[in-house]
Amino acid sequence: MDSTGSRLGISLGIIALAAPIVALGLFIGTFAAPVTSAAHSNPLAGLSFYNNPDSTANLAAADAATADPDSAEAATLARMAEQPSAIWLLPEKYPMDTVQADVAAIADAAVAAGQTPVFVIYGIPDRDCGNFSAGGLSETDYPTWVASIATALTLTPSVVILEPDALSLATECGNVDQRVQQIQQGITTFAPTLATVYLDAGHSDWLDPATAADLLNRAGVQNVRGFATNVSNYNDSAAEQAFGEAVSALTNGAHFIVDTSRNGRGGNGEWCNPTGRALGTTPEATTDGGLRDANLWVKEPGESDGTCNNGPAAGEWWNERALELAAAAGW
Structure with missing residues (x-):
């Protein structure tokens, strides 16, 4: 594995597939014109x-509270659990026969709470x-699964x-041509929805801005809000801001979001469970009118990146590391 890549620690479990998207018609289209990067x-x-x-x-916070509700560990995990993080949609966890109903239930719960859900599509x-995060669907099933989520x-x-x-x-x-086509298809699928879509652009310690921008432009970033950086990685916010602005300049002003879940101390050149890192800025939209739309916890910070540096399998909760990240952030 290339140490410059931002591999993702995600739970890999049950495998599956979903129903095609229904025809949405002109009525839905009037509600859901895609947000362009020029906005x-x-x-x-x-x-x-x-x-x-x-x-x-x-779940970890609940377990800690059950074991010892007055402990420092329970308090720290409770504080961490208060931070909203993205919901990763993997076909292994959200299979094709249930994904539409599962996502609709999450969306309904979010509406009832007066909140907006953040989803990561991760089944290509x-x-x-x-x-470490190997898997995904077949070429035939993948578009159907994505369409069910969009529905x-x-x-x-x-x-x-x-x-x-x-x-x-x-x-x-x-597989650049294949990936570009798959992302283009995903953009088209989400166009009739009310989703604000961001394409992934890697991070500042991986691709140079020109390469990242070229891939984004080919994939159709102009047809969505923008792009995401630092997903499941550790680079500090200043580095990602500079990277995001450089990429934006080459993508007609596309806006971006930054995963700040574990970037409180920046990176150290490792992407897989590096030691000495810290929780970053908690999730919140920006208010300065700049190109950066939000700091989000895209990666759940207590989840392992994979079986490296003594970590558990990718996506499994790692209590010891979660507490280390919190302590390093001064929590």
């Missing part, structure tokens, strides 16, 4: 992001090029991050 108003401003009660952080064929989000405002690492890994994996 200056921040669609995330003022939003409260959804805190999934079934997140690994919430040959996901992660066979590395569930047709009339519910949401934030959607499309396929972390897919474009950035494409040059290494030799």
Whole structure:
């Protein structure tokens, strides 16, 4: 595995597939014109992001409270669990026969709470090029699965991050044309929905801005709000700001979001469970009118990146590391 890549620690479990998207018609289209990168108003401003009660952080906090409700560990994990993080949609966890209903239930719960859910679509064929987060669907099933997710989000405002690492890994994996086409198809599928969509652009310690921008432009970033950086990585916010601005300048002013879940001390050149890192800025939309729309916890910070540096399997909750990240951040 290339140490410059931002591999993702995500739980890999049950495998499956979903129903095709229904015809949405001109009525839906009038409600859901895609937000273009040229738009200056921040669609995330003022939003409260959804805190999934079934997140690994919430489950870990509940376990700690049951074991010893007065402990420092329980207090720290409870504080971590209060932070909304993205919901990763993998076909292994959200299979094709249930994904539409599952996502609709999450969206409904978010609406009831007065919050906006953040979803990560992560089921592309040959996901992660066979590395720690290997998996994904077949070429035939993948578009159907994505369409089912889009159907569930047709009339519910949401934030959607499309396929972390897919474009950035494409040059290494030799499948650029295929990845570009798959992302283009995803953009088209989400166009009739109320989702604010961001394509993944890697991060500042991986691709140079010109390469990242070229991939984004080919994939159709002009047809969505913008791009995401630092997903599941550790680079500090200043580095990602500079990277995001440089990429934006080459993508007709596309806006961006930054994963700040574990970037409180910046990176150290490692992407897989590096030691000495810290929690970063908590999730919140920006208010300065700049190109950066929000700091989000895209990666749940207590989840392992993979079986490296003595970590558990990718996506499993790692209590010791979660507490280390919090302590390093001064929590």
